Amino acid sequence: MNILVIDDAPMNVALQCHLLGKIEDCRPVSFLDPESALAWCEEHIPDLVMVDFMMPVIDGVEFIRRFRCIYGCQDIPVLMITANDEVELRYQALEAGANDFLIKPIDKIEFLARTKNMLALRRNQRYLEDRAAWLDVEVRKATAEIRKREQETVLRLSKAADSRDPETGAHIVRMANYSRVIAEQLGLSAAQQQLILEAAPMHDIGKVGIPDHILLKPGKLSIEEFAIMKKHAMLGYQILAESQSEMLQVGAEIALSHHEKFDGSGYPHGLVGEEIPLFARIVAVADVFDALTSERPYKTAWDIDKALALLHEGAGSHFDPQCVAAFVADWPQILEIKARYQEENEQDQSYGLY
Template structure:
């Protein structure tokens, strides 16, 4: 246990340090100038402060006020040693953060008893701090394990949908990363950026419930077939909704609304404008751009210029203009992602 002793009279410092040697596992560090003691405290955390009241440059109360303002020093026990027994002084010292007092001349037995009591208090504080830190680390570890299981669930659900869909695994990686870039350009928090990156791959999970003759049809769907295809948004929502997981709940929201259009002409609920959840508006831009620029059994890939023109033309109609602007603001990063994840590699 480290005890900081501060007194402008060297004889007093020497006396206190000699007495502290009688306490097991107690180490003293002494100062005769308050500024030097504060400088030491900036890089070390003492277990107990012993401070004189009467000092020429800075009295003990001012020293304690400044000490208490330092990080990690709010709860450190402080013992003030003074020849002044006035109540007003004690009130000021208590207000500044002093925990106990000793009156000069010091009684050896009282000094040792009070010091041991205050070090025992500090030892209890440190035990609780260590326990709180251990609990915090345990919670973080458990939370990380839960998040990892969630991510595995998302991956498996996305793979299940992908196995029945002509779209490739690279499409899922690209559109999820596009979504994260758009979210970043919109100024969303790093937590939200991570959330949309992990939830976006679930956007088409409902396709697991669409019949193969419709899902894998190489040509244009009939109105009746398209009506069935549109059900994948509702199926995806039903698969993911109702979970206590924020990730799966967000995935459900995206699955349900990523085919809504800004002008209200989309499906399944005909939502318009900001009534469409923001994450779904972001994913709509990312998903359509990648779908247009990717080759499928039923279509050729569009070139980049035509796909970008489609997004511009659809701004305010199909797409949220703010999300389109964010997409173009991050276009260099988006094209880098497109080049990174190739269809033939995933």
């Protein structure tokens, strides 16, 4: 336990350090200059502070005020050393943050008793701090394990939905990673980037409720068939929306709104511009680009430049222009994602950035 002793009188410092030597596991750190003591506290956190009041330049009360402003020193026990007649001073010291007082001339027995009491207080503080840190680590471990299982469940459900669709598991991994890149370029936090990476694969989970003869139809859908197909957005929302999981709640939002268009011509609610949730606007760009540039049984893959031209043409009508600009802002990373996650490697794929 490090005990900081501050007094401008060398004899007083020597006496206090001598008495502290009688307490087991204590190491006195002494200063004659309070400013040097404050500088030391910027780099080290003491376990107890003993400070005299009568000192030049900085008195004991001012020392305590400055000491309490140092990070990590707000709760460190402080003993102020005063004379018997300095009652008003003690009030000031208490307001500044002093915990107890030692009266001059120092009594050996009182000195040791008050010091041991303050050190017992500090030991309990350290125990609670260590306990809190341990609990925080354990909670983080448990939360990470729960989140890992949640992510695996979501990915498997998303692939189950895609297994009924001509699209593939590789598609949902690519578009999720494209979505994260867009979020990054828009300046979203690392936590938000991770969240959209995890939630984006659920965008079409509502397709589990669409009949096969419509979902798997190779040709153009009739007006009636398309009306049924559009229901997958609301179905996906209904599947996910009641969850307590933030990831699933965001997945519900994306599932509901990723077919909305920036000019209001999309479905299911005809939202306009920023009425559309940001994550849904991001996923719309990522999803369409990957769908266009991927080969399907009913179509060949578009050339990348052609797909990119469509995104630029649709900026402001179909797509949020800022999301399109963010998508192309880190083009090398987009191409790297497209090359990394291919259908032939689908068995080995997860979200890729976990």
